[in-house]
Amino acid sequence: MPRFLSSIGATERWLILVIACICIGLSLATDTFFTLVNAFDLLNSSAVNVIFAAGLLVVLVAGGIDISFAVGASVVQYLAVIALMKLGGGNWAIGLILAAFFGFCLGAVNATLIYHFRIISIVVTIATFNLFFGLLMFFTGGVSIYLLPDWMTRRVILFEHETPAGWAEITLPVLVMAVVVLATWFLMRKLSLGRQIFAMGDNVEGARRLGINIGAMHYLAYGWLGACAGIAGLMQAHYAQEVVPNALYGRELEVLAAVVLGGARLGGGRGTLLGAILGLALVAITQNGLNLLGVSPYAFRMIVGFIILVAISMSGETLGFLTERMRRSRRADDVASGGAE
Known part of the structure; x- marks a missing residue:
């Protein structure tokens, strides 16, 4: 076995094999799939989901579930653009800082409710999903914003190449995606904070006994x-x-299905960035192939639902498990507080 394949897990190897088979099948079924233009378009359009996946992986490894992040991103779009316009337009550096700050604050809301009020993460994020989206629609009236700062409307092309099928381009979101993935990898694999997140996801009580600040880890993961x-x-x-x-x-x-498909365990303690990216690649390639073949988009939604169902069934980390996990954590907190008194 090549050294590269031997250095990755079984889940990642299976995903690579499945992706290769699907790509071969789609290349034979359609003339437009195996082209540089389609490959680069797929990379550009998937960049946002990969950024989502990198952040979601941290929460899943920490033992939580968050389904409010996409709606949170919509809220941040409005907040960031409005703030930038009030600041005179700003630039990319200010825009990214504002977006990350607003997003962190929304994540901190989830962390506060989950940690301090001892509510199961999926229940909290279902609530904040509806809360964030409801507030967004109430205050905006569902109206889109078309007047953006000039620097946001200028396409930033990092690489382009002319082909018989048209221009193949790699744009700014791909670079930002790479930076976020690298930063997440550094956090989870090179810093002690990442090891503490893995420890908390694997065993909350054990992590607490080791002196890990569980509250700080919640804010770090959801933030x-x-x-x-x-x-x-x-x-x-x-x-x-x-x-x-x-x-x-x-x-x-869509992102949750991809990250879980990539090997992240519902319940925490396990997951890799490579697996999350491969899972997302499989989902994106499947969607792209269905579009090129003219298959109804509803078929893709069925596939995503099936992936989530299979992943939850195989993981054994059901809502009941998470409830029991939260109950054990609460008992441990009570014992610790009693000992302190």
Whole structure:
């Protein structure tokens, strides 16, 4: 076995094999799939979801679930653009900082409710999903923003190549995606904070006994996802050249299915960035292939639902498990507080 394949997990190897088979099949079924233009278009359009996936992986490894991040990204789009216009337009640096800050604040709301009020993460994020989206639609009236700062409407092309099928281009969202993925990899694999997140996701009580600040880890995990979502929202606005309230609505299930398919365990303690990216690549390639073959988009939604169902069934980390996990954590907190007294 090549050294590269032997250094990655079984899930990642299977995903690589499945992706290769699907790509071969689509290349034979359609003339437009195996082209540089389609490959680069797929990379550009998937950049936002990869940024989402990097942040969501941190939350899943920490033992939580968050389905509010896509709606949070929509909220950040509005907040960031309005703030930038009030600041005179700003630039990319200010825009990314504002987006990450607003996103972190929304993630901190989830962390506060989950940690301090001891509510199961999926229940909290279902609530904030509806809360964030409801507030967004109430205050905006569902009206899109087309007047963006000039620097946001200028396409930033990092690489382009002319082919018989047209121009193949790699744009700014791909670079931002690469930076976010690298930063997430550094956090999870090179810093002690990442090891603490893995430890908390694997065993909350054991992590607490080791002296890990569980509250800080919650804020780090959900704040990181929020910041990633904010950056992804800004990239989506740049890519679409407009801010639409429901443009990212529904992305959360697609990204969740991809990350879980990549080996992240519902319940925490396990997951890799490579697996998350490969899972997302499989989902994106499947969607792209169905579009090229003229298959109804509803078929793709069925596939995503099936992936989530299979992943939850195989993981054994059901809502009951998560409830019991939260109950054990609460008992441990009570014991610790009693000992302190």
